[in-house]
Structure formats: structure tokens, C-alpha cells
Amino acid sequence: MGQNDTTAIEVTGATFLVPSAVARLGSEILGTFILVFGGVGTALFAANFPDKSNALGVGFLGVALAFGLAVVAGAYAVGNISGGHFNPAVTVGVAVAGRLPWKDVPGYVVAQVFGGALATSLLAVIAAGGPAGFFSTARAGGFASNGFGEHSPAGFGLGSALLVEFILTAVFLIVILGVTAKGATAGFGGLAIGLTLTLIHLISIPVTNTSVNPARSIATAIYGDSWAFGQLWVFILAPIAGAVVGALTYKFIFSSRTP
Structure with missing residues (x-):
């Protein structure tokens, strides 16, 4: 990082470099961009390439891996600067756990919302240059x-959507807090988080097309049909509620561990 990207602070006689607000927010923009561009781009362009009958399409498994790999890439690229949240639900959960000041949450x-929207905007430009009607x-x-409902890939209803998004986001937060805690095995946090997100997608793509991330849901709703905005509240409310419960559960069970 450049000289203007850090702030020097002194604690008990030792000097530490803390990334500036600009560097941290820029990292969240970039990381969320990578996540949405990689995951949603795979879903749009490669899941059924060129159609559902062609074996070249990567399918659900490929989309799940794309989201997981995108998180791994973002975490190792800029996670050391901002914490590598790339997800409003994760940010809220980390704040509930006491690892991020609430003043930094907004x-x-x-x-994150900006990074996701930028990614889908560029994907829309690419899609506009595709075959006629793409x-x-x-x-x-x-x-x-x-x-959910008729817009669920497999026709799951509202109750199923709320429950799966809530549970999986709670689990996601527990994993994130666990692998980034002091004493956790160093260097493998990003990989564990990315693989967990892959698992989450493998479970829930048929149910909701997998959110667990309000920024990702907002980004795609911008360019989706009108129903996407009508159902968006589920994919903001359920992940945030799940993140809060996941963070509180982690604090309760592992309260003896130093955050």
C-alpha cells in the first residue's frame, strides 16, 4: 500500500499500521465486485452454455464453485485490509460479535452494495453484446x-426461503468467526470461508438461487424483472437475522475464546 493508505498508531510503545478508511472501503468494493462478477457472471453465461441440453454448461456445481472461488480470491487479495466481508450480513454479524466498530458498518x-451493483452493471453491458435476445x-x-415460489429454481415457497437463508447465513457467520479468531490456524481462513460458501450454494441454489448476502441480491435485482425487487426483502431480512443469531451463538458457545 502507498504511504497515504495507512495510519500509524502507537499501543503500549509499539507502532502499528492501520489501513485508512479509503483503503478499507475500496477493499470492500473490490472484493464484493469480484464475488458478484465471478459468481453471477458464471450463473448468467456458463451455467447452461449454450443451453440446458449442452453438457458444456457448468450447472449448479459450477456456479457454487464460482461463488466460493471468488470469495477465496477476494479474501486473499484484500482481506488483510478490510477484513474481507464483501457482504452486509457478514459486516453486521462481525459488529455484533464485537470485532468491528458499529460506526464502520454503514x-x-x-x-458492498456499490461493488455488487458495479459488477452486475458491467455484466449487463456484456450481456447486451451477446446473441440476439440474450x-x-x-x-x-x-x-x-x-x-421463492414460482421464482425459486425448484419451486420452494416463502417459508422454505426464509428458513434456508436464515440457517445458512448463521452457519456462515459461525464459520467466519471461528476461522478468523485468535488461535485459529493461520493462512487458511479464506480457503475455509470460500469452501463453506460453496457448500452453502450446493444446498440452497435449488431453493432460492442462494443469497446469504444482501449486496448480491440487490445487485441482481437491479437488472432482473420486477418480481426480483418485490421479493428482495426476504434476501435482506433473512441473511441479516441469520448473521445476528450466528454471531450471538458463537459468542455464547465460545465466549471463553479471545475474539
Whole structure:
């Protein structure tokens, strides 16, 4: 990082370099961009390439891996600067756990939503240059948005959507807090988090197309059909509630561990 990207602080006689607010927010923008561009881009362009009958398409497994790999890439690239949240639910959960000042939460969330929206905006430009009708078909299909009922990939209802998003986000937070705690095996946190996100997608793509991340859901709803915004509240409320419960559960069970 450049000289203006850090702030020097002195604690008990030792000097530490803390990334500046600009560096941290820029990291969250970039990390969320990588996550959404990689995961949603795979869902849009490669999941059924060129159609559902062609074996070249990566399918659910490929999309799940894309989201997981994107988190791994972002975590190792800029996670040391901002903490590598890339997800408003994670930011709220980390704040509940006492690992992020609440005053930093709004800036992180705005950065994440912006990074996700930038990613889908560029994906929309790419889609517009595709074969005739590709962009309109992608929009009509929701532009990889999350949904329930008739907009669930396998037709799961509202109750199932709320429950799976809540449970999986809670589990995600517990894993994140565990692998980033003091005393955890160093150097493997990003890999564990990325593989957990892959597992989450393998479970829930058929149910909701997998959110566990309000920034990802907002980003795709921008270019999806009108139903995507109508159902968006589920994919903001359930992940945030799950993150809060996950953080509180972790604190209760592992309260003897130093955060």
C-alpha cells in the first residue's frame, strides 16, 4: 500500500499500521465486485452454455464453485485490509460479535452494495453484446436474482426461503468467526470461508438461487424483472437475522475464546 493508505498508531510503545478508511472501503468494493462478477457472471453465461441440453454448461456445481472461488480470491487479495466481508450480513454479524466498530458498518454496507451493483452493471453491458435476445431473456429470468415460489429454481415457497437463508447465513457467520479468531490456524481462513460458501450454494441454489448476502441480491435485482425487487426483502431480512443469531451463538458457545 502507498504511504497515504495507512495510519500509524502507537499501543503500549509499539507502532502499528492501520489501513485508512479509503483503503478499507475500496477493499470492500473490490472484493464484493469480484464475488458478484465471478459468481453471477458464471450463473448468467456458463451455467447452461449454450443451453440446458449442452453438457458444456457448468450447472449448479459450477456456479457454487464460482461463488466460493471468488470469495477465496477476494479474501486473499484484500482481506488483510478490510477484513474481507464483501457482504452486509457478514459486516453486521462481525459488529455484533464485537470485532468491528458499529460506526464502520454503514460505510462497509454502502461500499458492498456499490461493488455488487458495479459488477452486475458491467455484466449487463456484456450481456447486451451477446446473441440476439440474450439480454432480454436474462432479464426476464431475473438476471440470476434470488426468489421463492414460482421464482425459486425448484419451486420452494416463502417459508422454505426464509428458513434456508436464515440457517445458512448463521452457519456462515459461525464459520467466519471461528476461522478468523485468535488461535485459529493461520493462512487458511479464506480457503475455509470460500469452501463453506460453496457448500452453502450446493444446498440452497435449488431453493432460492442462494443469497446469504444482501449486496448480491440487490445487485441482481437491479437488472432482473420486477418480481426480483418485490421479493428482495426476504434476501435482506433473512441473511441479516441469520448473521445476528450466528454471531450471538458463537459468542455464547465460545465466549471463553479471545475474539
